[in-house]
Amino acid sequence: xxxxxxxxxxxxxxxxxxxxxxxxxxxxxxxxxxxxxxxxxxxxxxxxxxxxxxxxxxxxxxxxxxxxxxxxxxxxxx
Amino acid sequence: xxxxxxxxxxxxxxxxxxxxxxxxxxxxxxxxxxxxxxxxxxxxxxxxxxxxxxxxxxxxxxxxxxxxxxxxxxxxxxxxxxxxxxxxxxxxxxxxxxxxxxxxxxxxxxxxxxxxxxxxxxxxxxxxxxxxxxxxxxxxxxxxxxxxxxxxxxxxxxxxxxxxxxxxxxxxxxxxxxxxxxxxxxxxxxxxxxxxxxxxxxxxxxxxxxxxxxxxxxxxxxxxxxxxxxxxxxxxxxxxxxxxxxxxxxxxxxxxxxxxxxxxxxxxxxxxxxxxxxxxxxxxxxxxxxxxxxxxxxxxxxxxxxxxxxxxxxxxxxxxxxxxxxxxxxxxxxxxxxxxxxxxxxxxxxxxxxxxxxxxxxxxxxxxxxxxxxxxxxxxxx
Ligand code: SF4
Numbered sequence: 001x002x003x004x005x006x007x008x009x010x011x012x013x014x015x016x017x018x019x020x021x022x023x024x025x026x027x028x029x030x031x032x033x034x035x036x037x038x039x040x041x042x043x044x045x046x047x048x049x050x051x052x053x054x055x056x057x058x059x060x061x062x063x064x065x066x067x068x069x070x071x072x073x074x075x076x077x078x
Numbered sequence: 079x080x081x082x083x084x085x086x087x088x089x090x091x092x093x094x095x096x097x098x099x100x101x102x103x104x105x106x107x108x109x110x111x112x113x114x115x116x117x118x119x120x121x122x123x124x125x126x127x128x129x130x131x132x133x134x135x136x137x138x139x140x141x142x143x144x145x146x147x148x149x150x151x152x153x154x155x156x157x158x159x160x161x162x163x164x165x166x167x168x169x170x171x172x173x174x175x176x177x178x179x180x181x182x183x184x185x186x187x188x189x190x191x192x193x194x195x196x197x198x199x200x201x202x203x204x205x206x207x208x209x210x211x212x213x214x215x216x217x218x219x220x221x222x223x224x225x226x227x228x229x230x231x232x233x234x235x236x237x238x239x240x241x242x243x244x245x246x247x248x249x250x251x252x253x254x255x256x257x258x259x260x261x262x263x264x265x266x267x268x269x270x271x272x273x274x275x276x277x278x279x280x281x282x283x284x285x286x287x288x289x290x291x292x293x294x295x296x297x298x299x300x301x302x303x304x305x306x307x308x309x310x311x312x313x314x315x316x317x318x319x320x321x322x323x324x325x326x327x328x329x330x331x332x333x334x335x336x337x338x339x340x341x342x343x344x345x346x347x348x349x350x351x352x353x354x355x356x357x358x359x360x361x362x363x364x365x366x367x368x369x370x371x372x373x374x375x376x377x378x379x380x381x382x383x384x385x386x387x388x389x390x391x392x393x394x395x396x397x398x399x400x401x402x403x404x405x406x407x408x409x410x411x412x413x414x415x416x417x418x419x420x421x422x423x424x425x426x427x428x429x430x431x432x433x434x435x436x437x438x439x440x441x442x443x444x445x446x447x448x449x450x451x452x453x454x455x456x457x458x459x460x
Binding site for chain 1: 079080081082084089090116170198200201224225231283284309332334338342344345435436
């Protein structure tokens, strides 16, 4: 029910985007998300884009997860 | 798929698990509740609990909208579809097979002649209302904050199109209220064990990370918001362990690639316009919780199906054998239910937790976790 998937925006026409959802092109409403451009990835849920995926943050998170021992909050006092 | 596959890398999963093993305090137990049923499914599907140290237990939370909808609310929809021939009832597919009172379901009501149709998006609801002016189109709206804005958008679109044959049977519920309910109505034992929460990722894209500050302040338990891929979840468990070790109780946003501190302001404003808080709402398992659900706001009363069809809610009991209530409160695990995988299966579900793709019973059944799972109420290290 709350499940949503990341999908790439490949076209925008007014308030409706076409996204590529794992190879399937699907229309998605941009009613809640105004600052979207082609090439962005958005979180799609029941036909609506809920949020934009921030590529930089995602890359940082991946780097931390994949082994960088420096995790900002780690070992810090409360 | 981008932003999915990278967060499933098995090498990274092992590295995070190694860090968890390194950082856990062997002299204590940890119990974390993953609030969201989507997280429960990811835990089971990827066998993540097997990667965790024995002294970490995951308690499955109430974040499954289909599961927490009480029988009485489902029966309102079933009775409406059967008693009003002019009504076309629209529902997301998840709801179709959930057992209501007397074992009836939307699917069986459809077989008995009710005009009940599955939709994928609320945009279809508005189109159906426009294309069928002689039908009363009723959207059976359920879900947490993730699913609420699409309902609000449909109501706005219906008003803009001047449609007077579209209404909403509103059952939208609120995540922070459910967290409070776990901390107030759950068993003493569960509360005492609980060291922190994994916060729901998709709900948080709407309500934002800041929405949990109140719960953290009130209950003194850390909340780490996580995405739905296996490494997201392991990372969240690691962050929880670290917080607990240093006595922290903070909101951490471990799904920052999609969740902003303030959430989605456009969606929030729309929901605020279209909906108001109900005084109280009954949840399966969690009981009647004040200010925990939404109704159509005063400015949108003409879209309220409960008003238009004069529906009155009656509370109805769950099936006697079903332990969904205790499971949703984190007191039991599916394997504690006597009929689990015997009389109750996805083909013949007795309770909602076996039907929904986010239900804990369905997750255990699908991924075979019931073979050697720890019982919820046994401390892990015992
Ligand atoms: S196994 Fe079936 S009957 Fe038992 S708690 Fe789960 S849904 Fe209810």
